[in-house]
Amino acid sequence: MRKELKLVLSPEEAYQDSVFRQVVVKESGFTDTEALIIRPLRRSIDARSRKVKVNVTVEVFSGEKPPPVIQAGKTYPNVRNAEPIVIVGAGPAGLFAALRAIELGVKPIVLERGKDVRSRRRDLAALNKLHLVDPDSNYCFGEGGAGTYSDGKLYTRSKKRGDIRRIMEILVSHGAKEDILVDAHPHIGTNKLPALVVNLRHSILNAGGEIHFETKVTDLILEKNSIRGVITDGGEKVLGMGVILATGHSARDIFHLLTKRDVFIEAKPFALGVRVEHDQNLIDKIQYHCQVNRGSFLPPASYSLVQQTVLAGKQRGVFSFCMCPGGFIVPAATSPGEIVVNGMSPSRRDGKFANSGMVVAVELEDLGGYHQHGPLAAMIFQQEVEQAAWIAAGKTQAAPAQRMVDFVSRKESKQLLPTSYQPGLQSTDMHAILPDFISKRLAMALPLMDQRMKGYFTNEAQLIGVESRTSSPVRIPRDKHLLEHPQIRRLYPCGEGAGYAGGIVSAAMDGERCAEMLVAKYHRSRLA
Incomplete structure (x- = not known):
């Protein structure tokens, strides 16, 4: 029973x-x-x-054997000699596109500009300790994409875009705990994700798929408004029945390449701001209404905040983004000469600090003179803010920072707080770095957020900048239903980099859908 x-x-x-x-x-x-x-x-x-x-x-x-939680012993067909598709990028969208292609009897050839997770760790250490940014191997580029070294959040609002349960079960079958099938806000943790990503790789390779690391795409093979493959930095031509472009939101060279080859793309709104870092114990006290600590049974508390602001007659929301309980802030730059920060946390979320992005929407109307850059307007705007942060903080990976009340009061922070950000902080006037409409809205919103979380607005918190890679500043258009680029046949823009996902699960679902649509339309067996 x-x-x-x-x-x-x-x-x-x-x-x-x-x-x-x-x-x-x-x-x-x-x-x-x-x-x-x-x-x-x-x-x-x-x-x-x-x-x-x-x-x-x-x-x-009781007295009854329950069905398995997930399908045990899932096997993939051997596609070693099957017709290939080309997948550019080995993040969640690319990896799940590859697995779905295998299920459909097609051989995926995955090209990843970065390194495998083990080799990638050395470059991350050099970034944190020596302030050396490798433009092809960092927190954004490499096996598993930005998702590998992240909090591993698995909740999404994209319920109409695919089968969330299916994605979760695939993750469990590759090493995630079954808790992710139960918790309302599941996460894996940055310490657990690398091993899971390796298991995904093994499934692809064991089925006859290919994954090529340190292989950057430098050109497209276009014939009569159709893409036949890509050219790599080694001069190799990689051909397939179609190309799934899953390069992530920070692949600026790909956006430049598409513009150069007259492939239609467009500027897209995104969000920009800072990371706010508090002591985790303070957030626990606020959220759990406790005087000392949360106790041993509750997980570290998180929060989600939105505050509307009006500036120059325009209402715009200031909102928290990618909140990481018990986490740490990391340098997420993808090129020398820029500062970008992001947050992550281990599976136990047992760090001393809580951090969250606190950002404001950047609409196309905010870009002013940047419109001269055409579809790259928002990307150039984003890049120049990151470069300004690098200059202001001393031209290293030390991040500009300011205590919260000092920022609102426009006072210098003579002494900063301890931080989880390993490269270190540099006391800076954040108003001088952030665009005026961003800094003013942040200064308006932060004191008001204290009404919802009493104690949140405090000089025992600090703003660390800049949080600028919330989403892609470029959209690569595609047909709403068929997912194919409207100008270039056989090209399937995919995931966060194309502007169609916002996290691990939504990117994975988008990767699956793109693989399904490409195979359904162009596989030889379907055309026969």
């Missing part, structure tokens, strides 16, 4: 296994035996009142 229960529990009941079992057994009415199987289906924290509760949906099996 199977029963499904919806329970409202205390943190101690929800996260202490032995106590959790006792509560579920009592509520189910079953006798507790070794044959009784309890399996959580959904779990979320409700911290709206002063007494934190955990909502849990659980299924209980």
